[in-house]
Amino acid sequence: MAKLLKTNSIYYNDVNLIAQPCKVVSRKQIPVELNRIIVSPMQSIVGETFAVKANQIGLTLALHRFCSPDEEAYLFNILPNKENVFVSIGLNDWDRVKVLSKNGAKNWIIDMANGYMRDEIKKTLDRLIYHTNVEKIMFGNIHTAEGYVNLSNINLDPKIMKFIRVGIAGGSPCATNDSTGFNRGPITELMEISNTDAFDPSSDSVFLLPDPYIVADGGIKNAGYAAKAFGAGAHYVMMGGYFSKALEAETHLSGDGTYWGGASHKQQLLQKGIKHRHSEGKEFKIQGELKPLQELVDELWGGLSSAVSYSGYSSLTEFIGNGTFELKQNSLPPRR
Numbered sequence: 001m002a003k004l005l006k007t008n009s010i011y012y013n014d015v016n017l018i019a020q021p022c023k024v025v026s027r028k029q030i031p032v033e034l035n036r037i038i039v040s041p042m043q044s045i046v047g048e049t050f051a052v053k054a055n056q057i058g059l060t061l062a063l064h065r066f067c068s069p070d071e072e073a074y075l076f077n078i079l080p081n082k083e084n085v086f087v088s089i090g091l092n093d094w095d096r097v098k099v100l101s102k103n104g105a106k107n108w109i110i111d112m113a114n115g116y117m118r119d120e121i122k123k124t125l126d127r128l129i130y131h132t133n134v135e136k137i138m139f140g141n142i143h144t145a146e147g148y149v150n151l152s153n154i155n156l157d158p159k160i161m162k163f164i165r166v167g168i169a170g171g172s173p174c175a176t177n178d179s180t181g182f183n184r185g186p187i188t189e190l191m192e193i194s195n196t197d198a199f200d201p202s203s204d205s206v207f208l209l210p211d212p213y214i215v216a217d218g219g220i221k222n223a224g225y226a227a228k229a230f231g232a233g234a235h236y237v238m239m240g241g242y243f244s245k246a247l248e249a250e251t252h253l254s255g256d257g258t259y260w261g262g263a264s265h266k267q268q269l270l271q272k273g274i275k276h277r278h279s280e281g282k283e284f285k286i287q288g289e290l291k292p293l294q295e296l297v298d299e300l301w302g303g304l305s306s307a308v309s310y311s312g313y314s315s316l317t318e319f320i321g322n323g324t325f326e327l328k329q330n331s332l333p334p335r336r
Contacts, residue, residue, distance in 0.1 A: 020312025140165030170218025194233025223303025231323020
C-alpha cells in the first residue's frame, strides 16, 4: 500500500538561520575548521594540481575512482597531509583496494549512490577491514532515519571512525530525481537523522559505539547553504559544484570547462570498458567567473565563520546541530 509521509520536504532555500546573542566580537576568533569541508570525488575537479593545493589549504579530499588504481595511488602518495584524504572504491573493487592498501591508504569511501543496499555494503566493509588497515570509513548515501540506523548498526571495531553520507539526488550534476522520482529536502533529512539515536541498546552490538559522523552531500552551493547544513546537524559537508569554479579544477586545466556527475553519460564514456546504462547524471558548461582555489576557500570560510558568530556559538563544532531556523513565507504550500 502506498504511503504519504506527514513530514514536509524542506530545502536549504526554504529556511533562514536566525541570529542569537553573540559570544565573540569578531569572526576572526572562530577557530578554522576547513577539514569539515570535503571535496566531492569528482573527476572534473580532483586532479593533481587541485588535490595538492586543496591538501595544502586544509580541506578534506575525496579522491575519485574514475581512473586506474595506480593513478589514484599516485595522487594519494604525493599529498603530504594524508589524515585529510579519503580514497574511493566501488563495491567489490578488490584490485583497487589491493593497490591502495599497499600504498598506505587508511581512510576509505565506498563510493556508491544507494546506501540502502545494506547487505552488499556490509560484505564490502567486512572484506575491506579484514584485508586492509582502516581508520576511517565513509559510505551511504541515505536520506531517512531508518537508512541511517541500518548503516550505523553494522558492527565495526569502535576505533574505526564511521562517516555516513546523507542526501540522494541533491547535487547539481545529479539527474536521479528526474529519472526516478526519489529526492528529499536536505534540512528535513539532516534534522531527522541528527536527532536519531543510531544504536538500539537492545541489539546484539558487541561494543557501545558512538553515532557515526553525518556528511551532508549534495546541493551545497555556497557558504550560506553550508552553514544551514551544519546548523541542521551535519558534522561535515561535501561540496563539488562550488569547487568547479576553481582555476585549479581539473576540467579547466584540461581545457574542457564542463562539470558532470558520476552517473552521467560522459562519465561512462570516459571509463574504458564500462557497460553503458541509463544515465542519472548531467553534464553542463561551467558558467561565471573562475577564481583561484585559495580565494574560493577564503570566501567560503569567511561566510561560515561569520555564520557561527551570528549563531551565538564560538566555534563551528559548537554550532553543529544547534541552528535556529525559520521557514520562509510561502516556502511550503498548505497541506490538504
